[in-house]
Amino acid sequence: MVGVRALCAGLAALLLLVGSPAxxxxxxxxxxxxxxxxxxxxxxPPPALDAGNAVAGRPEAIALGQRLFFDVRLSPDGTLACVSCHVPSLAFADGRPRSTGRETLARNAPSLWNAVHQRWYGWDGATDSLWSQAIGPLTHAQEMAGSGAHLRALVQGDAALACRFRQVFGADALRDDETALVQTAQALGAWVGTLVSGxxxxxxxxxxxxxxxxxxxxxxxxxxxxxxxxxxxxxxxxxxxxxxxxxxxxxxxxxxxxxxxxxxVDPGRHGGITALQASRFNLLGPYSSARGDAATKTRHVELQHRNFGEFKVPSxxxxxxxxxxxxxxxxxxxxxxxxxxxxxxxxxxxxxxxxxxxxxxxxxxxxxxxxxxxxxxxxxxxxxxxxxxxxxxxxxxxx
Ligand code: HEC
Ligand code: HEC
The missing domain is CATH 1.10.760.10 (Cytochrome c-like domain)
Incomplete structure (x- = not known):
């Protein structure tokens, strides 16, 4: 009897050890x-809007940006869209060491989740807003190799898209080639700015x-x-x-x-500041709606030797x-x-x-x-x- 009871107690203790979760x-x-x-x-964090983007947060702009993000017609040869390198199922990155557009780029595609909560964009911070970041891939020969002229003709030739541009930008929609480029980028920035992870x-x-x-x-x-x-x-x-x-x-x-x-070498932040200051699409430029303090970071950024070979601290x-x-x-x-x-x-x-x-x-x-x-x-x-x-x-x- 005693032996059995001891055995049972022993077994119970063993079960407790083995069976209980850590x-x-x-x-x-x-x-x-x-x-x-x-x-x-x-x-x-508290909601944020794409800096200097007059249409950020507007539902029609967000919906337009979402369409454009997936549309390969934005590249003149019809093969590349934003989604080619920012894939939703890969956290809006692309899983490759370096992205490939028309050619292999020098850098890795970052995730777009939570991008709206960053101060600077690109590994070198060459841009200061989401919308102006989009201008690079839209136009670079290595990436989508498009232009304002291509985008303007594309939208004008597509009644549904043209209607949406008018809906978002009113009488100013597609006024000239550069405006068409900026407006495409602003709609994209409005949508990318809604990507906040759980x-x-x-x-x-x-x-x-x-x-x-x-x-x-x-x-x-x-x-x-x-x-x-x-x-x-x-x-x-x-x-x-x-x-x-x-x-x-x-x-x-x-x-x-x-x-x-x-x-x-990739000059990193040193090249980024140089490009930011030279760009007419920065927060101080003619297309930015940033007023007062909103452009302070851009006004005060200073080029220093130590920036050479520095890269953004990623989220x-x-x-x-x-x-x-x-x-x-x-x-x-x-x-x-x-x-x-x-x-x-x-x-x-x-x-x-x-x-x-x-x-x-x-x-x-x-x-x-x-x-x-x-x-x-x-x-x-x-x-x-x-x-x-x-x-x-x-x-x-x-x-
Ligand atoms: C050919 C691949 C490719 C395409 C196409 C592309 N991207 Fe990117 N994207 C990248 C790479 C690479 C970077 C990093 C760039 C850098 O460091 O200068 C980047 C950076 C970004 C960033 C900054 C993210 C951060 O954390 O700094 C945003 C925003 C962005 N892309 C949006 C877009 C949008 C919008 C489009 C469509 C117009 C687009 N991308 C098309 C490869 C691509
Ligand atoms: C001095 C600032 C600094 C410190 C300290 C630091 N990091 Fe980083 N971290 C960076 C920078 C800058 C990069 C990007 C470097 C590059 O791309 O060349 C980075 C990149 C990363 C990445 C890659 C992220 C990506 O998306 O590619 C991870 C993961 C990371 N750090 C984790 C850590 C961990 C863990 C520690 C502590 C052991 C740490 N970091 C300490 C600045 C720092």
Whole structure:
């Protein structure tokens, strides 16, 4: 009898050990750590509109931009649209190291999720608004190789599209070739500006911490909690990847090679500032609706030698979906990126400012924890926003 009872107790204990799910616990985050974690939210942030874009937020403009995004006729040979390199099922990136238009480009296509919450566009920040960013791919010979003249003729020859342009831009619609280019870009910017991703496992954890709900917070995986502790602490990632976007919106040098091909380098931010200041499509230019403070960042940007070889600090939201990584896709996996920071080569750091980075000496387990954390930033679904009805007096256009 006793023997049987002991056996049963033993079995029960064994079952408990084997069968129970891993104990959900919350790490003992210090008040300072909690505060740093909270800075990465809440999500989504307050709604933002594409800077300097007079039609941003207008339902008719958003609907027009959505059509244009998928329309290959925007390229004169009818083969390329925005969607060729920004694929919805790939988080609006393209999964290639470097994008291919009519030729292979020097850079990797970034995700378009949450782009409206960035300060600068392109890896070098050569543009200061979503709409002006679209002008590059529309016109570059390597990309869609179009022009204002091509776009104007295309829209004028398509009654449904022409009606929609008039709906959005009124009497000014398609006034001349350059206006047609700008208006196409503004409609595209209005739509891309609505792409805000939903909430991730990290966001649920962060909000549970914020309201002091230890039980809900404990549901966040342990390895991700340890990785987050490294991210905001010893690994110093959050020095640059900070705020709700996991980016400080600026540019930095993390010691990666920046050769386009032997003997040719990508000047990064240095080239970006030069191009931004020379562009008539920037926030200070004649097509921008930005007034007052809205163009301050562009007015005050200054070219410095250290900008050479700096690239934008990318947002890490949905980063697990957008391999390969870095401005030219030179690292294939997130594990490769973590290893890069772990074993950083200080001699490669060329800009003078990055005193933040040093080899981290992480254990294999710690590298795994960082990876587990990065994977909790995934949320490929759109953030739900109330749909805006068409504006008053909007005319109906043929389908
Ligand atoms: C041939 C491939 C290709 C096509 C076509 C293309 N893009 Fe891109 N896109 C890229 C690449 C590569 C970058 C990074 C550019 C850089 O760093 O200068 C980029 C960057 C962007 C960005 C900035 C994102 C960020 O985080 O900085 C936006 C916005 C964007 N594209 C929108 C568009 C729109 C709108 C269209 C259609 C007019 C379009 N793209 C067409 C490849 C492409
Ligand atoms: C000094 C600022 C800085 C620090 C610190 C930093 N990063 Fe970055 N991070 C960048 C920049 C800049 C890039 C883009 C570099 C490029 O494309 O050449 C980048 C790229 C990345 C990417 C690739 C994202 C993509 O879409 O291609 C990941 C992932 C990443 N960092 C994670 C981390 C982690 C994890 C840490 C901490 C171990 C960290 N970063 C520390 C500035 C920083």
């Amino acid at each position: 104990q959900a616990t919350l790490l003992d985050f210090s008040p300072a750590e909690r505060q740093r974690i909270l800075q990465h939210g809440p999500w989504p 909430r991730s496992a990290f966001d649920r954890f962060r909000d549970a911490l914020a309201r002091g709900d230890a039980r809900a917070a404990a549901a966040y995986p342990q390895d991700a909690q340890r990785g987050l502790r490294l991210f905001i602490g010893r690994a110093r990632c959050a020095t640059c990847h900070t705020g709700p976007m996991f980016s400080n919106g600026e540019f930095a040098d993390i010691g990666v090679p920046f050769f386009v091909r032997p003997g040719v 890490l939201r949905n980063v697990a979906l957008t391999a390969p990584y870095l401005h030219d896709g030179q690292l294939a996996t997130l594990a490769d990126v973590v290893r890069h920071y772990d074993q950083i080569n200080l001699e490669r750091l060329h800009a003078d400012g990055e005193r933040i980075l040093e080899p981290l000496g992480l254990s294999e387990g710690e590298r795994g924890d960082l990876l587990a954390f990065l994977q909790t930033l995934t949320s490929p679904n759109a953030s739900t926003r109330p749909a805006t009805p068409p504006g008053p007096g909007s005319r109906r256009c043929p389908a």
